Amino acid sequence: MPDVRLVHRPDRGSPATRELRTLARDVDVARSRLAQARGLMFRRSIPDDYALVFPFEEVDTRWLHMLFVPFAIDAVWIVDGEVTRVKRLAPLVGLARGEADTVVELPAGAADGVEVGDEIGYRE
Template sequence: MRLVHRHGPSDDREEDRLAADVDVARSTLEQARGLMFRRSIPDDYALVFPFDDADTRWLHMLFVPFAIDAVWLVDEEVTATKRLAPFVGLGRGRADTIVELPAGAAEGVAVGDEVVLRE
């Protein structure tokens, strides 16, 4: 599985790989744990949180000792991005999917772009 970023005009979007090592947090327990208690994540890693519907979704960095980039999506379209600081970061956005990446990995991702999970 890989995660790609599609940007540019909708009829001629360019595609960049965001991550080749992707985990999907499907269960409530996996989603509640997120990246807590990990010491680090690889540069080419993403943790994806799929939800049944779009709603306001919060992220916190409690017990996460490294910065991350967070991306909120509705139907694969980016609705918000934010760099979250270790331990104290907090973010929210409307989403049916949230993606957590290493800090700097979502540098070129902007609201309105697409982020797509590929098998």
């Protein structure tokens, strides 16, 4: 299996301080409709170094819910590699939406420091 990792580049500061940092090294890409519909539902937890990436063919409003997800997550909405929204979702009851062609779900706290305008991408 190829090494997939999720990387973040801040949009602020000088070029020297805008270095890439790895957000996750254990990355799953939900490509099928079934994988995207299921997301993180029914899992008891996820590793600290984990990300679930949802790539879509076009930009649209993307809703996330936490039904059957018993732990908090950080969600990141992205358009053309640029962060459009970051939100922590509460276990079981969290609900949020944002414009995106890609959505990323991470363990709560993993997206600390990620802000609107930053770049995020995954490398395969």
